[in-house]
Amino acid sequence: xxxxxxxxxxxxxxxxxxxxxxxxSGVKKMKMQFRVFEEYTQxxxxxxxxxxxxxxxxxxxxxYRHIASFLSVFKLLVIxxxxxxxxxxxxxxMQAPGIWxxxxxxxxxxxxxxxxxxxxxxxQLMSTGAxxxxxxxxxxxxxxxxxxxxxxxxxxxxxxxxxxxxxHMNTRTHHHS
Numbered sequence: 001x002x003x004x005x006x007x008x009x010x011x012x013x014x015x016x017x018x019x020x021x022x023x024x025s026g027v028k029k030m031k032m033q034f035r036v037f038e039e040y041t042q043x044x045x046x047x048x049x050x051x052x053x054x055x056x057x058x059x060x061x062x063x064y065r066h067i068a069s070f071l072s073v074f075k076l077l078v079i080x081x082x083x084x085x086x087x088x089x090x091x092x093x094m095q096a097p098g099i100w101x102x103x104x105x106x107x108x109x110x111x112x113x114x115x116x117x118x119x120x121x122x123x124q125l126m127s128t129g130a131x132x133x134x135x136x137x138x139x140x141x142x143x144x145x146x147x148x149x150x151x152x153x154x155x156x157x158x159x160x161x162x163x164x165x166x167x168h169m170n171t172r173t174h175h176h177s
Contacts, residue, residue: 002020010047030050036121037088037131041055043152043156044155044159045154048159048163058130060125060127060128061127063125065125065126067125068122068126068157070123071125072118072122075115078114079111079114081116082104082107082110082111083107085104087100105135128144130142130143131143132144133150133155133158134164135159135162135166136166138159140159140160140162141154141155
């Protein structure tokens with residue numbers, strides 16, 4: 001019996017490792033945003049060789065981050081309970097629901113279902129959809145406010161206007177000094 005539990009534990013960990021490499025719902029979104037960022041960066045470097053472009057993650061609200069962290073730990077606890085065969089409902093004097101009984105009979109499927117379902121929720125909680133652009137710490141575009149990415153033409157026009165305004169402001173301050 002101990003070997004069976006140990007082998008299920010090893011099989012469960014192996015399954016989770018394989019499953020995590022195949023879970024790409026959040027990765028596709030991140031790669032798409034990163035690909036857009038790279039395309040814009042290359043185009044802007046060609047037009048403005050002296051500009052410094054940085055990319056960073058835009059964090060979601062703290063409440064969403066905390067819920068996602070809790071869910072991540074809870075997911076591992078549930079998967080562990082499924083693998084070792086413990087009934088958490090018995091601790092509270094409750095009868096185990098049918099889905100728990102099904103999970104005990106189908107441990108691999110249950111673990112994968114818990115893993116993928118909770119990852120889907122975690123990704124939704126952590127996704128902001130942000131693509132925010134600042135020039136000299138001044139916001140010039142916000143996908144969160146506008147609801148869409150700027151076209152390359154829009155972005156170049158915005159940056160040209162901002163740079164002209166900055167050059168104009170710098171020459172005015174030098175003339176007054």
